[in-house]
Amino acid sequence: MGQKAVSMVDQSKDMKLVAGFNPSVTDLNPQTYGLNEDVKIYNELTDINVVADIWIDFSIPSAVFENTKFAIEHDIRPIIGTSGMSEEQTDELKRLADNKNLGGIIASNFGLSAVLMMKFAQVAAKYFAESEIVEKHHEDKIDAPSGTALNTARLIYEARGHDQKQHSSKDPLDTRGGDYHGIKIHALRLPGFVADEEVIFGGVGETLTISQSTTDRESFMTGVKLAIHEVMKSNHLVIGLEQII
Amino acid sequence: MGQKAVSMVDQSKDMKLVAGFNPSVTDLNPQTYGLNEDVKIYNELTDINVVADIWIDFSIPSAVFENTKFAIEHDIRPIIGTSGMSEEQTDELKRLADNKNLGGIIASNFGLSAVLMMKFAQVAAKYFAESEIVEKHHEDKIDAPSGTALNTARLIYEARGHDQKQHSSKDPLDTRGGDYHGIKIHALRLPGFVADEEVIFGGVGETLTISQSTTDRESFMTGVKLAIHEVMKSNHLVIGLEQII
């Protein structure tokens, strides 16, 4: 993700890479990494000493909080794609950024199609009393159902404010997936898929399906680029890409 | 559609059928039509003399304007599903209703899934530069592409404000469908379909698809019911179900 972000910045006419930070490198020559000679490379957080608008972070859970705090303290707007921070940590970062009127975003999913799917599902939930979710991922995905699917179900439930009605049927068996307040989530794990999800709403004589398919994780960079532009215009930190689209 | 509307009203606890109007019948006994004895049947517009909240009209293009005008003049909120009125006619009806602070709706499509699909497509159009539409209808549908597909393309175009970029490809052939400001519409006509449409947005490494499927035209009644409740709370006439959802 870090490399994809660097490529994205390079290819954007209105952006310029000023520095990179990686605590595990020893060679601080940018050209070693195929970067312009005026890009600064750091391996120590406290050494960082550049003026920048945006801090993009797709690092690891154990580092992201300190990184983001450092960015905010140095007036650099954070775009954070690393998940794993506690609610207390994100709350504190939000408070720090908001106090400085600094824009920023922390999001677990920068995929535009996934975020729009969730937004639309929230709206459709008000008009259709019943829905189910089918998510399809590669066979090596460890958890089932996926976090995005569970999040979609949660948004549908919250939009309705009550559990989905259950049909009494003879179904002694069950399969991989989940049930969130009556919203069934079906989890497929097969080679050939990257990350797909469909949310199906059923009404009398009609169905409405909102689905997204990921064929390459480079898709996240579209969301990051969008976030950069929004964060430059904002003066507070938001949680979730859905807050700015 | 008229019959489906009668069934829908009958099955709704908060609604009551008070009268029916059909200029082609001579028998004015409601029981001939399986209706309660206290339902009035009329075959002459000017004979209608009932107090009612709602006028549901799925009649024919040549009659709908006069019908709706009559309804508005008698303070009955119109729910109009007949298409074919001119813009001048709908404008006049809107003016008449608005002057009386009377709620009402004229819509060519009362299918909730289709209307939500169009609303979502409008939003997605802002985030994805490229989209195509595939619509699948039964083999006897006369026009291609469908009115709903063309309408979807128009909404996408308006949300973007410019033509969709064309890819230069070798495609000497072509097929059933259309092209609306660069948005390709693919029209399938096969037995086994009733009326389906999917709008596909493509971005780097991801696609977002909003699709709706109609298996029974009774689906329109969900939209009519919704419109009835909204129109009772409104004091002007709207064009299109999307205006109230």
Added chain:
Amino acid sequence: MGQKAVSMVDQSKDMKLVAGFNPSVTDLNPQTYGLNEDVKIYNELTDINVVADIWIDFSIPSAVFENTKFAIEHDIRPIIGTSGMSEEQTDELKRLADNKNLGGIIASNFGLSAVLMMKFAQVAAKYFAESEIVEKHHEDKIDAPSGTALNTARLIYEARGHDQKQHSSKDPLDTRGGDYHGIKIHALRLPGFVADEEVIFGGVGETLTISQSTTDRESFMTGVKLAIHEVMKSNHLVIGLEQII
């Protein structure tokens, strides 16, 4: 189904309805039922005394065995769509028909798309080691997963000859569906669906999906018509439409 069969026969140039049998009617006048005056109506099995090529039976489980036996004994080729007979009963009927060199068919599903789907799934199973099934039915369907889905899974398993490999994933939850020798079946129950099924095969970098959708149960008549023509050319009774296509 009986009525749909009558319509199908009426509309087929190479077929003629000669008689109808319904033990619950008392009026034996064919015109009461909108039939030609030369069609015989019977309400007693043993009264039936016509020369016919084909016996179409979509009656009830308790009657179908005796009906079919009667048909075979009178040299009328049976087309049986009623499910619920025991294996012993179908075996006996098969023996009776085969002894007389009489064509016939007993099938639980006359839907061509469903039967072809199952045939194709059997073939694909040899080339793809992993597959899952998603079936979508109306909310009032009592059993889950559907009989056709279970049958598809059984055919896939038999084509492979061994259980499907399981991925070790964290999936503490589960949802409506089933698992047949490692083949996961996902069962959706939502209004708006009639009867849909998709079988998904996944391999490295690719997926193959075979899906069928039923929008009107009249689809069964295409299979019945096909069966009639095949049965006229055959001299034994088969179990399952897949045996003749």
Added chain:
Amino acid sequence: MGQKAVSMVDQSKDMKLVAGFNPSVTDLNPQTYGLNEDVKIYNELTDINVVADIWIDFSIPSAVFENTKFAIEHDIRPIIGTSGMSEEQTDELKRLADNKNLGGIIASNFGLSAVLMMKFAQVAAKYFAESEIVEKHHEDKIDAPSGTALNTARLIYEARGHDQKQHSSKDPLDTRGGDYHGIKIHALRLPGFVADEEVIFGGVGETLTISQSTTDRESFMTGVKLAIHEVMKSNHLVIGLEQII
């Protein structure tokens, strides 16, 4: 494709890479290319002097004919994935291989899902009188409709033996795609797709859809591997992966 083939051979327990041929390299040290030291590297066809069972060729149209001829003359079974040879050339190669009882295959598509889709479409064509094809490719694909889609349409047409019936509809517009003897092909070009195709058959009240999706071209290697095993058991050269599955 060449590199993917090398990886596939390396990861297969029953295969061993003995040599590589690339006329544009000058360094003949296998370790330069990350290969074992006992792998021979050639840049001149006539220098090749190894005993091998299989010749895998994903080279360029101008070289493939001579390469394959060389392989056959040296008793190496050819697996050819390069397209662009003339019918005369493939005929001659087939004759050469068949005369030596040497197995081999020339195929434009080694994707199992695509080849099975075409096989199934051929069968379904006999039972459904009407079908349309929708193919979805990335925006940079030059030709439309795709070769695989046209090939699918051709197979459907040949299975039926006559043109597909046309519906008279008002469709003054058209869109990207094609029409093969009445079979409409719809070609979508959008970022986010790699290579997808669906073949839809429609009958009264039902549809049957066979679809395949490619998310990574590595999928071709499954077909190459399968071909290697089949070719070892065969004594003639076949055209098309569908001939051996």
